[in-house]
Amino acid sequence: MPILSYKILEKTKPNEISTTGAEEGVLSILIKTDNEHYKAQVYSELVANRLAMFLGIPVAIGVPAKHSETKDRLSFASLMAFEEDSEIYDFTHTDYRSLEPPRNTPKGILQGMDHLQEVIKLTKLYPLEIAFLTVFDFWVGNEDRPYNFKAELSKGNRGIIFALDHGSSLLACKSTIDGSLERLNQHNYPSFHPFQKMIHPLYAGEMIERIVSMPDWAVESATIFDEAIGNVTPVDQYALFETLKVRRKYLRQQIQNII
């Protein structure tokens, strides 16, 4: 797959002590913070990003960030993709076309879904990435996938596809941390996925295998920090770590139900 690049907004000046010609500059980012409805958004974005990186899931990278005026408040900065040189289809926009479902739509898919024709094309072009992403969403409890990915549809299967926005998964799948843990402890959650009935069983199996055999130390290092991240205390972080280990055991059954 071609490399996903991020967008430099401005190059400001040469770095004074660089011996290799490094320049200082500004990247385009989307800054996300914890709020009343998403109390653990920053932590959940960070953890989903770390887990995805380990597992080889195509997600846009994000980093923890602080602003000099509000140093105490940790944000998640989602690095905005450089889209100018590619024809990336924006699945994140609401689709006002309300198309009739195309003929021969697979049975059991979400019929009322936006961008249905493009989603079907996407699942045919990128069966591996779509299966990987779907299995991952079930593990991290992400019901918010329908509008949260972008992809090139015009380059056959040689284009870019990337997911973004995990701010409603993990400890932010409900508005409170306790509510989210309760949700994650339900083994039939999530109950649906935009790619259901369209995923390739072999590729899904491969990602299940990767998640199930992911070493505990790797899950731990992705979920546990030695300090609170936004509203999420180390105790909450340990609770998520334990919950994710349990959720792995139900992944096979969950995916079997949507294949």
Ligand SMILES: Nc1ncnc2c1ncn2[C@@H]1O[C@H](COP(=O)(O)OP(=O)(O)OP(=O)(O)O)[C@@H](O)[C@H]1O
């Ligand atoms: N890394 C990225 N690269 C390109 N576009 C991005 C990136 N991150 C976010 N966006 C764009 O910004 C929009 C808002 O980002 P995001 O979905 O993370 O925020 P949100 O507050 O959770 O919004 P929503 O509730 O609509 O999903 C996305 O739908 C997408 O169009």
Ligand SMILES: [Mg+2]
């Ligand atoms: Mg979004």
